[in-house]
Structures are given as structure tokens and as C-alpha cells.
Amino acid sequence: MINPVLSVSGLKTAFRTRGEWSEVVHGIDFSVGPRETVAVVGESGSGKSVTAMSIMQLHNPGLTRIEGSIKLDGRELLSLTDAQMNDVRGKQIGMIFQEPMTSLNPVMPIGEQIVEALLAHRALSRTAAKAEAIRQLDRVRIPDAARRFGEYAHQFSGGMRQRVMIAMALACGPKLLIADEPTTALDVTIQAQILELIKQLQAEENMSVLFITHDMGVVAEIADRTVVMRHGVVVEDRPTTEIFTTPEQPYTKALLSAVPKLGSMTGEPRPRRFAIADAKTGQLGEAAASVDTIDHAAPPVLEVNNLSTRFSIRSGMLGRVSGRVHAVENISFTLKRGETLSLVGESGCGKSTTGLSILQLVTPVAGSVKLEGEEIAGLNEDEMRAKRHRMQMIFQDPFASLNPRMTVGTAIAEPMLLHNMASASEAPSRVSALLERVGLSPSMATRYPHQLSGGQRQRICIARALAVEPSVIVADESVSALDVSVKAQVVNLLLELQESLRLSYLFISHDMAVVERVSHRVAVMYLGEIVEIGLRADIFANPQHPYTKKLLAAVPVADPAQRHRMRGLTNEDIRSPMRPADYAPPLRNYQEVADGHFVMAFEPV
Template sequence: MTDITEPKTSGAPADAQADAPAEDVVLRVEDLAVDFRTENGPARAVANANLTVRRGQTVAIVGESGSGKTTLAMAVLGLLASNGSVAEGHIWFKDEDLGHVSAQRMAQLRGTELGLVPQDPMTNLDPIMRIGQQIDEGLIDNGLRSRRDARARTVELLDEVGLPDAARRAGQYPHEFSGGMRQRALIAMGLSGRPALLVADEPTSALDVTVQRGILDQLAGLTQELGTAVLLITHDLGLAAERADIVVVMYHGEIVEQGPARQVLTAPQHEYTKRLMAAAPSLASRRIEIARERGLDDVLDDALLAHGDEAAAENTADADVLVSVQDVSKVFTIRGGGLLSRSKDFTAVDGVSLDIPRGSTVAVVGESGSGKSTLARMILDIEKPTTGSITFDGGLVGAGGHKEQIAYRRRVQPVFQDPYSSLDPLYSVFRAIEEPLRAHDYGDAAARRARVEELAEQVALSKSQLQRFPAELSGGQRQRVAIARALALSPELVVCDEAVSALDVVVQAQILQLLAGLQEELGLTYLFITHDLAVVRQIADRVLVMQQGRVVEEGTVDTVFDSPATDYTRALLDAIPGKDLELAL
């Protein structure tokens, strides 16, 4: 990462915060420093942090991974890792210094006065306990309800956060909930004690934009009704602009800028804030929209990573078609829940057709469950279509035997959403990139080494990083490894299935730039599967919008964004955070 050395001028509380009436102040962090013990001595993760949160106010802390934002939040909650500690400063919650209260008092506060909505519901919900039991236990353990009354309160809480048929849902397990439903359950837990302060740590980062909007609307309504203060941790500046009163920007453990949300994001002072704004897809999408309205072609050239030209995108229809999907459907049979229950069919993809011209980027967008990933898996020949056909370079996909399938694998490669789970943790980076070369009998050891080093250079990985293991890399570095591995056999089509959705905005921008550069250099064709229309606007030539297995709209990116033809597409566009900001170009 490029170092940003501009002097820090705004680590102290913003004036509007410092002048808050004492009785209104829920949280005040003063000159906070957090250290972690390491083999090489203490490492400072947060330094000289100052911020104030008032009753009923939302304060957003923004920054990329490693900036210290989550560490600061965990210090407030007393949930630092065992090797972490508050080294300097104070954390005032109302009139108590949390750095000097007992562990018993801290646990009591977390059950009542301090609430938490964590980022990943699947790792924060017990998979073998019903949702209702997990909320019940929290209410009972924190003395909020008796065992007799707990379930009735649990149903009330689930109803409050917008779960339909709450009594029945309380009896289900986490795997029976969608991602949005699981997040609502965590919000119910976080608000169960009617806390004075709720810490929401990336509460919607893994969710579709429309689901994200619904959950954040629900959270805002509840916290406003209860007068709860919210400390929102996020890397999305568009989201912070929409949802926060105050924005606090962290970089390398320090607060480098803070103030009223719109002021910080429309007139940023610090270079790092400007860099975050430039990287955020939602704000880049808004910038493109403003530039088009004003006819600023030079701004568009900087913002668009793909061809970005309406005529060029239209001309792709006449280009050489690499992939043709014709009236494809995929039906899954779902088993019944009991011995006497009947199985039933579920249509995941329903009569979809599309062409992917050679050298272009076609994006398929839609919410979870829209069928876009199932479509990608059929194009990758992982799933077989129930009806319809898919051709690649004129040949029918899946029609041949094992030899033809191996040949197809060389020409079509995937990059998946989570690079950590798609990389073998026991393989070094070198071995991970080399693996497809071994599998396809590519040259001898020296030829494979040369090819791996060439690929590493293409995706900006150093030779020293080739000897590391996935756990030793950042999320962005792991995704670079996944891209290098996908390119190892010189494919013609790369299928990117939510390939940047789990990354911070700065890293996301770097990976998108990398993909665009590799396309230009190698003549690659991309199928980009995503739920994020803001990303689509930067990188795609054409876009298909899917809903409940069907294509409901398609066209050039400009046409779909400027003149959406369906209410569903308009809802996806309206849910892009920060869409109404007036940004400096």
C-alpha cells in the first residue's frame, strides 16, 4: 500500500461532537491506544483515537482492512483478542471508564447497555441450535426475561426486525434462513437488551443491495425509536454517507479525518479519504452518472474500466460470439422434510438466453436466488442444463466425453467469491498457481516455474509471496492468487462469480483495475456475476438483470442504468448507496 504521509489534523473530536451536552453523550473515546503482544514485542493497532457518540446518533468509522476500525470497536466492547489491551487513553461509556471496570461488570454491560451486530451471521450463530433458543438464552443469561417469558419476547424481537411468521421462524435453524434473515436475527439479539449503544460491525457487507437497504432501514427505525446510539463499522463510504450523522476515517490505526457525513464525503480534506472515495464502486457509479449528465468525457475515461462507450458496446452484438446460451433452464429436485413428504421441483434458471462476444465483458446481476450463479455453473460445465443448449466457440458444451471436458477446462476458468475457501490452505502460493499446470501436464518443472513466475508478475505478486501460504496473505492478495491460477492455462473465458464482493473498496478497485488490464493485454472474455450494479457500471459492456430465474432486462450498461425498463432494475439501482450525493469531479 502506498503510504499517505499528510499530517493528521482531525483526530480530535469534531467541534459539533465536543460541544454535545454531557447528558447526551453515550460514548467518548479519548486518546485511545490499543496494543497487541507479538513475538517481536507490542504492535500498536490504534493510536491517539478520539471520538464522541451521542444518544440517537449514528457515527460511522470507515477504512480498509487493517485500518483499526474493528479493533477500536472491539476495545469499546471489551472484546479484544487475548493478546490485545488498551495501552493508553480512556473509553467513557456514560460515566464509566470501560478500561477500568471488572470483567463481570463488562459482561453485564454487554448483555444490556452495549449491543453488537457482527459481520458474519453464519459464524456468529450456532448451527446446531434453533434461532429462538439462541435469543432465549441471551435474554435469560442477561436477566432480561425469565425462562417462562423468554420465548414470547424472542418472537416479539424477531417480529420487530421484520421476520414474517416469527413464531415459526424461531423454531428453525440458521441454515434454513437466508443471509438477510440471519442478519435480522443478529439485529434482534443486538437490540434485545434495549442498549444505549449498538456496535454494528459491517452488518450488511455480504448482502445484496436491496436486502441491505431493507435491513438498514429496519435498524434505523428501531434505533431511532429506542434512542439508541449506533457505532457503524464499514468500508463503504456511500453507505456511510446515507446512514451516518458523523463519519470517522481511519488509516493505519489513526483517525485522519472526521466530521458531518455529507461534509466529509463531498469535500474530503485528507488524501486517504479522497482515495477511499475514488475506490468506492457506489461513489464511482455516482461520479459516472454526474459526468454523463455534464458531458465530461475526461472524467468518464478515468472512471470506466471497460470500454465504457455506448456505440462500442452496441457493436459487440455483431462481434464474434464466443459463448451462446439458448433457452437454458435448470430444475433441481428438492427432497421433502419427512418420510411421507413428497419431493418437489425448483426451477433455478428458467429459459435464459444470452451471447457473450469474444473480448467483451458481460455482467449478470440480480439478488441472491435470482439464478445467476447457477447460470455461471452451467457455463462452466459444473451443472448440466435441464433443457436448452450452451455452445462455446461453436461447439456444444458437455456433449463430448472426458477428453473433451478436459480440453474445455483449459479454455474456461472460474474466479470465485471467497479466495480463502477456494485455495488449499496446505499449498503454498506457488503450488496453488502451479496446480492446473500439473493437472494438464504443462511442461517440466522448470517450464512450470517460469510460467508461475510470469503469472505472478502479471497479477502483481512478488517472488517472495510465492513461498507463502493463503493464511499469510490479505484478502486482496489471495484473490490475485486465484486470478493467477485461473490464467495459468491461458483461458479464453474467465467466469468471475462475485469475485470482488468480499473485498474492501480499495482492494476491490485494485482487482477491477487488474482484470481490466489483463483483458486488454490478453484479449480475455469475462462473464461477471454480481449483485452489485455499481461494480457493473465500471467494468461491463453489456448487462443482463435476472429475477427468480428469468432475464427481466438486458442491454448496454448505459441503457440499463439511464433508462431501466423494469421496476426490479429500478429497485436495484435505487439501492446503490450514495446515489444522491453531489460529488466533486
């Protein structure tokens, strides 16, 4: 029998709060074999990251109690001194964290940070350590590594910062790599690059990987075996193929049922709700397709024509304009009542700025925006405030968009009172009705945002948007920060509300699998421009623009049979939309390849 690289047995982790111990991991067991990739999956609060931090012993020792056994190559880690454990970290176990900016020193060049790790764990001179650091940066596909050695973390994109973290984690040749949600904050194309890079480096180093995530598509892509956690216990530990084909536990079935699968909407003419399994029984819910919510005969509820938004870059003592960020460049589209148009693309492509420009929360430099036939571009602040109730926005982070000092009921009632849509005496009953409509108890009106889960907070934001009876809702990455099952529930809620209220959605997202589930039409954005727009079925079944094909190729496939595929993705980030002050955008030509399916003349992407 082959001995495991990592063996965890009876692991219990408790934290001391207000003088009392609270156990959050309850005696779990699992192992990681040589050259094996094991995924630990579950929703937020399941104990995944606590388990990883316990293995590395990175918790506050005075406020944390760890019991059980953690062995690395048969050596008990829990009995090591602090100095001995410091030697294990980095040298024998490397770790990649979710957010590289919290792990990288902002005032030290990234190359020097790798040199520091090499000098701590390997007998190298500073000159040799620098040469090795540059070699590691080359290995993780950072272009012009020797030059970028001296740059700082803020000068790198999110994907490149994560590559630096991988280089640092692997610099000393560890036996085990722990990757804690390393791709959650990344765009789909950058995520695909990082996953492929980890697979390639694992094969080169014969290294074991413990991969922590809540994304079941990523699990299928990378893991040999999967450990499913819930409420601090392991509910299932089996080969990944078996987890996906014959899940045994109801909770595992619930997780898998909520995974949006690219291609699952083939042949479906309209959006379809998720059939979510019950976490206690495993029983599947209903997956009814939406009725035809679009009012085809009526004029569009939203018309956007030649919209452009640019941000000036000033430099020098006089603050002269030296350049401009062309965030949104000459885009046009319409949105009918009851329709969902999705804007998709990577970070920096202009999706969110488009939404903010339509709501006049940032000021466009050109173009027309008509809401129900009325021109709203160019209205002053008071005029726009009077019309804004007809067009609401749901933001990505519900915690940041809710006032922490305001109760849920007050937050929902505020826009109704501001727009004189309810009196102070009517507001409480309206709030209760809205809470019930979004699937929450009216009693939650007295709670504060910090007392709610992420999914509940997002439902509150939806209720607040509905409070003023809008015609159009701009949903800006409104489900991207949610766990997979909560994401499915919120998507189902949005589709149910669209059906009952004939709402129009501008759905902004980089998650192509979710977009396929919710959309009637899709517009693909790149560097501030729409490069392809058409019916959802046309965009997904017959993509024409190279950038659209790139986005679709990068989506993790929730099929373990395709786990070892190498997609040959490029290592490039999206190009900068910054242009010289005198830059004149070229006129674009579009070809109609099918009814309503338009594609920009190809540009290198």
C-alpha cells in the same frame, strides 16, 4: 456542551503472540453523542473491529492488553469488574456482528435466545419475557413472529437472521448500538432493508449508533459523523458531509475515489477504469475509458441457448424425487469476443449455477452451450477437461480456491503443465511474466497463499486463469469480498487485461455499482430466469422490469445529502426456487423495448 454517550480516549490495544506484545490500535480518540450515528471506516487491518471489541471487552483477557479510557455516559468501562461489564453488555451497549450464524446458538430456538437476554438484564417473568421477545421480533419486521419464535437459526435466511440479531441487541433498550459490518455479507436489497430498519429503530429509541464498515456508500447512507482509521490510528474525524465533499487526508481521498457510484457511467459508451487516488499523496490516477474491445464482426465466442439446471430433492425411505430446485430455467444469451456480460441478482437467483453450468462443473438438464462454435454441453469428463482451458473461472474467495500447501508459482504453473501449454523448464519464466502482468513481483512465486493479502490472492487467481490463454473468463463475485480500494484495483486490472488480450467476461455479481462500471451488457436474473437483458446504459438508465427497479433502488448512494431518505422497501426475501416434482415451467414472453433490450412479461416480485 452535551456530554457524549461514548467517549474513547488514548485507546491502545495490544495482543500477545509468541510471548511478545504487538500493538494494533495506537492511542485513538473519538466520541459518539446522544442520538448520533458515527461510522468507523477503513480497510481490513485498520483496527475497526478491534476497537469495537475493545469497547465491549470481548478479547481474550490473558492475551490482550487495553490501555486508555472508554467511558459510557461518563462511567469508565476499563475499571469495571467482569460481573459489572456483563451487566453493561446487552443492557447498556448492544452489538450486532457481521455473521449472525457465528453469534446465534444453532441448537436453541431464536425466540429463546432473546428471552435469555431479557431474563439476564430485565426483571421479567418467563411469560412476560416471551411476550416481549415476540414484540421485538415484530419490531424488526419478521413475518409471523409468534410462530417463528420457536424456529432455529438455520431456518432463517441471511437477512432474517440479521434481523434476529438486531432484535436481540435492542431487546434491553441499550443507550448505544455497535454494528460491526452488519450488512457486508448481505445482498444489496437485504442490505438496504437492514440499513433502513436500523435508522427507523434508532429514531424510535433515541439511541446512539457506532457503525463499523469499509463500505463508503453505507457510510454516506447512515452516518452523521465519520472516523477514518488506517493502520490502527485515526487519520480523520469529521462530519460525514465534510468527509465526502472536502476530504483532507490522502488516505480518505483514496477511499472515496475507489467508491463505485451508481450513475457515474451515464453517457459513457464503454467500461471505464477507476481513477484511484494515491493513499500517500491523494493524487488521482488515470480513469481512462476502455477502447472498443468487442469484435463485432466475428460470431459469438459463447452461445447459451435454453439452458436449464435443476437439483432433485429426495425424501422417504426409497429416496424418491419429491421436488426439484429450478436453479436455472431456460436462459439464453450470447457473449462476443472482448465483451463483458454481467449477470446480476440476489443470492439464490441462479447466477453462480449458470456459470458452473456453462463450465459443465454442474450438469444441466437441458440446453446448449457453444464455445467458439463447438457444442460443449454433454461432453464427457475427459472431453470437457481438454476444452476447459479455453474457459476459466475466478471464484469469490481466493483463499478457498488456492491450495494452502502449494506455492503461488506452483499453483500458476499447474494448469499450464496439465494442458501441455509449457514444459517444466519453461514454466518458471511463464509464471514470472504472468505475475508481472497482474501487477505482482515475480519473487512472490515462492510464497504461500497465507502470506499474501486478499487482493494479492485474487490477482494470483487471475494469473492462474490467464495461464492457459482462455477465450472466456467467468468471474463469480470475484471482487465482492475485497476492500473498496482493493476492489477498484482488481476491477482496473480486469479491464486492462480485457483491453490487451481481448478477453470475454461473464461477470457475476450482486453489486450494481461495480456492474455499471465494468459491463457492456447486463442480464438481470430472478428465480433462475433472465427477466431483463440489454446494453448496460439501457438497463441502468431505463429499467423496465419491477425486479430490476428494486435492485437499483436498493444500492447505497454515496451522497450524505440523501442520508435520511426512507425508500419504503419491502421486507420480503427472494422467493424459493423449489418446485414440486411434476412442476412444468410456464413459457415466457419477452418484449423488445429497445434495440437488444428485452424484458420478460411482468411477474409479481
